[in-house]
Amino acid sequence: MQQDLFKIVHDTIxxxxxxxxxxxxxxxxxxLFVGTVREFTKGKRTLSLEYQAYESMAVKMLSQIGEEIKxxxxxxxxxxxxxxxxxxxxxxxxxxxxxxxxxxxxxxxxEYAIERIKQIVPxxxxxxxxxxxxxxxxxxxxxxxxxxxxxxxx
Amino acid sequence: MITVLFxxxxxxxxxxxxLNIDMENITIYQLKQYLLNNYSLSSFNQVMTxxxxxxxxxxxxxxxxxxxxxxPPVSGG
Numbered sequence: 001m002q003q004d005l006f007k008i009v010h011d012t013i014x015x016x017x018x019x020x021x022x023x024x025x026x027x028x029x030x031x032l033f034v035g036t037v038r039e040f041t042k043g044k045r046t047l048s049l050e051y052q053a054y055e056s057m058a059v060k061m062l063s064q065i066g067e068e069i070k071x072x073x074x075x076x077x078x079x080x081x082x083x084x085x086x087x088x089x090x091x092x093x094x095x096x097x098x099x100x101x102x103x104x105x106x107x108x109x110x111e112y113a114i115e116r117i118k119q120i121v122p123x124x125x126x127x128x129x130x131x132x133x134x135x136x137x138x139x140x141x142x143x144x145x146x147x148x149x150x151x152x153x154x
Numbered sequence: 155m156i157t158v159l160f161x162x163x164x165x166x167x168x169x170x171x172x173l174n175i176d177m178e179n180i181t182i183y184q185l186k187q188y189l190l191n192n193y194s195l196s197s198f199n200q201v202m203t204x205x206x207x208x209x210x211x212x213x214x215x216x217x218x219x220x221x222x223x224x225x226p227p228v229s230g231g
Contacts, residue, residue, distance in 0.1 A: 035231050051230065054161055054223055057207040058230075082230060094231050114231050122204075122223070123230030124162035135163040137227030 005079040006062035008055050008123075013081050018095040021079035027099035031106040033114055035094040037087050047128045051084040051093065054122040058082070061121045068116065069098070069109045076100045076109045082123060156216055158185070159223040167195050178220075183212040185222065200227050 005021055019030055037049050066078045082094045096113045100106040117123075125136045158173045165171055168189075177185070182205075186198045202225040203210055209225075216222060 052161060052165075053230070054159065054204075054207075054225070057204060057223065060207050117231045118228065120209075120228070121230050122161065122225050122228055124226065125229040126162070135166075135226070136229040137162075 006059055006066060007081045008053050008058050008062075009081055009083050010085045011083070013083050013092045013095050015092070015095050018079050018081050018097045022077040022097045022099035024077060024099060026075070026101055027077070028101050029103035029106040030097055030099045031103070031110040033094070033096040033110050034092055035096075035114070037089050037091045037093060039089045041127075045130055046089065047130060048089070049087045049093075049128065050126040051082075051087065052124050052126070053082070053084045055084075057122050062117070064120070065113055065116045069112060072112070073100065073105045073109045076105060078109065078113060080113060080117070082117070082121070084123065155218065157221045158189075159221065161224070162226050164195065164201070164224055164226055168193055178216060178218040180216055181212065182210060182214050182216065182222070185216060186212070198224065201225060 015032060015034055019032055022030055037046070039046055062080050062082070065080070069076055069078050077099045079097045080094070083092065087093055094117070096110055098106045098110045098113065100109065127134050127136060156175050156177060158175060160168045160171055177188070182203050189195060190198065203212070203214075204223045204225060205214060205216065205220050
């Protein structure tokens with residue numbers, strides 16, 4: 001197994017580097033998920049974002065997601081890099097690469113990875129709006145997540 | 155002595171990213187009550203807790219040297 005398949009970084013993510021981490025002769029497909037910073041959410045304009053992480057545990061939970069995927073789809077190889085710190089609109093926050101012999105498995109495993117990130121990986125997003133700031137998912141009534149996690153479209 | 159880590163909104167309410175507290179052999183629930191009584195916190199509603207980077211429940215007993223992290227709803231990705 002390659003080192004550093006699951007990483008938290010503070011600088012620009014290279015999509016190609018993450019993709020290359022899962023490239024191998026057995027693979028007939030590599031799916032890439034590239035999560036970017038969106039300007040408008042339900043009409044509200046984001047100026048910039050800050051991600052904060054419990055870094056050591058975040059890497060551990062990303063690795064756990066990799067293990068879960070291995071359990072469900074044994075012929076996959078997964079690499080995930082998440083950026084933290086201050087990000088601007090259109091910057092890449094996360095890249096997930098999954099390779100497998102056939103494409104359907106690679107698509108499914110990739111979607112599973114982002115859903116699990118939103119459930120168990122200790123990374124938080126602070127939105128900087130024109131009229132204030134807010135930790136998403138924090139304890140204030142205005143951003144309460146009824147299910148304890150973000151909506152699917154987040 | 156235990157170390158308690160805070161993140162996101164809770165970090166801003168506590169005013170620090172961590173506290174060293176001279177307590178042990180208490181439950182997570184008791185630690186939460188202690189923090190709620192001593193700091194200006196809105197609540198621990200929806201917060202998950204980890205001891206030494208593994209998620210635990212409120213009944214878990216905290217031992218000397220443990221690192222406890224309070225994890226508000228996450229929003230990575």
